[in-house]
Amino acid sequence: MADPPDALELPVLRRVLILAAAVLGSTLYATTLLVASTLLPQMQGSLAATPDEIAWTTTFNILATAIATPMSGFLAARFGRRRVMLASTIGSTLATWMCGQAETLEAMVLWRVLQGGLGAPMVPLANAIVLDSFPRRQAGLVSSIFGMTVVLGPVIGPVFGGMLAEAYGWRWAFYMIVPAGAVAAFAQWLVLPRDRPGGRVPLDWTGFLALATCIACLQLVFSRGQRLDWFESAEIVIEVLLALLAFWIFLAHSLTAPRPFLNLRLLLDRNYALGLVLVTIYGMVNFTPIVLLPGLLQSHAGYPDSIIGEIVGYRGLGGVVGFGSTLLIGRFDPRIGMSLGFGLLVVSGLWLMSLDLNVGTGVLLANSVLQGVAVGIIWVPLTVLTFRTLPPGATAEAMSVFHLLRNLGSSLFIAVSVTEIIRSQAMNYGRMTELLSPYNEALSAPQVMGGWTLETLQGLARLSREIDRQAAMIGYANAFGLYMAASAAAIGVVLLARGRPRPAG
Known part of the structure; x- marks a missing residue:
């Protein structure tokens, strides 16, 4: 395959700075995915929530991420990769700050939804920018460096978040991300190449809504199925049926529409x-x-x-x-x-x-x-x-x-x-x-008990x-x-x- 156009025009130093800015932003977003996993007991007491209610802070974050991720291609075509990356980084950082400020369960769930939804385009767009900024022969090297975000981000969140939560309280696990998010946004503003948006790119609403419904129902099934005893619950049955129907609509529409939401x-x-x-x-x-x-x-x-x-x-x-x-x-x-x-x-x-x-x-x-x-x-x-x-x-x-x-x-x-x-x-x-019974003769042996x-x-x-x-x-x-x-x-x-x-x- 031929090299991407940006890979031929950008100097080496600019490419390295682009890679650093993309890695920093993606690592921070990956950190937010599992940072709440170590904070749930403290958050539950502080927000006066039940175990089932506090789990929604994680469920809705994953749900918003899953729904917003497929929008990355459309947003990049409509507004340009650089603008979407900056908006995603700034929006996710502000939502993270507000997570630390939340005083009620409803507010925490809202800001976790915005944190996941606003930050979702960050990783796929950063990955695409990095791949298109380097020649094809260097794809393995830059993918290796960028791929550390997939491994290190989910590790950084629970480890450092748990340490800060134990020393200063759960809110500081969110606050630790904010300064690095501001640095990442500034670095992206400086070094990301300016691209030309595609103008008024139409959005295939049928395909988007069908896919979003399917993903939302699947996430709810995965997150709540164990607590509701899976198909013994009417809610799980309804969500599975809606997911299958929405997926069929998405599949049929994408194969017949001239400009589908996702090109199958x-x-x-x-x-x-x-x-x-x-x-x-x-x-x-x-x-x-x-x-x-x-x-x-x-x-x-x-x-x-x-x-x-x-x-x-x-x-x-x-x-x-x-x-x-x-x-x-x-x-x-x-x-x-x-x-x-x-x-x-x-x-x-x-x-x-x-x-x-x-x-x-x-x-x-x-x-x-x-x-x-x-x-x-x-x-x-x-x-x-x-x-x-x-x-x-x-x-x-x-x-x-x-x-x-x-x-x-x-x-x-x-x-x-x-x-x-x-x-x-x-x-x-x-x-x-x-097997624990007075009539079990094996239990009378001292070497057994x-x-x-x-x-x-x-x-x-x-x-x-x-x-x-x-x-x-x-x-x-x-x-x-x-x-x-x-x-x-x-x-x-x-x-x-x-x-x-x-x-x-």
Whole structure:
């Protein structure tokens, strides 16, 4: 493919500054996605909310992000990438400040919605600007540097946000993002290339509303299904039916309209279509350990918050190593790098499945580093392979769908994993307690019971707590098994992609 026009006109220093500004803005936005995950207990008490109500601060943020992400291509065509990037950075930063100022649950939900919706175009547009500002031969290098936002952003939020929340209160976890957001906006205003907006580009309202309805219903199903017992709830059934109907309308309209909201003909490109499948799986396995491990370690293994934050932070260290290694791996076929990365995730999943509640900190740190190395290795060849054969003019629209599916994959897999943990924990608790009976002769052997006893209420209570811990561990092991299986399935999809084209002659 020919180099993008900007890559031939911009001097080297300008390209480096563009990359730095884009990385800073995208990292800050990625930080806001999971920063509230460590703040929910403090926010719940401060805002006088129930656990179900405080969860809406995360649910609606993800929902707004999912709906606004596909708008990136239209907004860039209508107003220009530079204007949209600046507006997105400034708007998201102001909304983050207002999150820290919120005094009621309603205000917090509102500002979290605006934070997600206003900042959603930032990552796909920044990625598109970076790819179009460098020659094609440097796509692997700049994708490696930019891809650190995918790994480091979600790590920075929980780690530093939890530290500030513990020392000064949950509001400072939001305030820490504001100064860096102001610096990012100023840097983008200085260095981003000025582009010419496309003028009055019409918006396909039918396609947009149908897609937004489908995404909104799916996000609500993923976020609320576990609490409402999935298809036992009339709300979940209605939302699933609405999602299917909206998707059918979007699909039929996009295939017949002269100017659809999203150009589905891009899926005729084999590598792009397979890249969307792979980035969905990548989203599924990227955030799952970050979300699941803290609950396991805090509630059942007795780890303090400081150690849990350190374990999550080591994943970022592994990510830096993984992205650095792509400078060497990038010389080979992209399928090699992706197969290696997903293979390491398979090893990581098998390792997590073998853990018990007596696991040491060193084992968890090593596994966290391995996860970071794996996701760092995958991102660059995945981006290069997906967008290599697309024309430069389609980058913004294609990138918005790329990041949309990454977010949807994360939401889907986290919901499925949490459901599996709860289901397995309840089932195994019931099975193990059936064996606790005075008529079970095996329990009369001292080497079986150890310090446990069935003779007193206190002994039964202690034994019940221990069985609950072990049942939970089985549930987490099953969830890590799903994580391993998804990583293994991705290797098969990688092999279907086209490798590097052979030189003529």
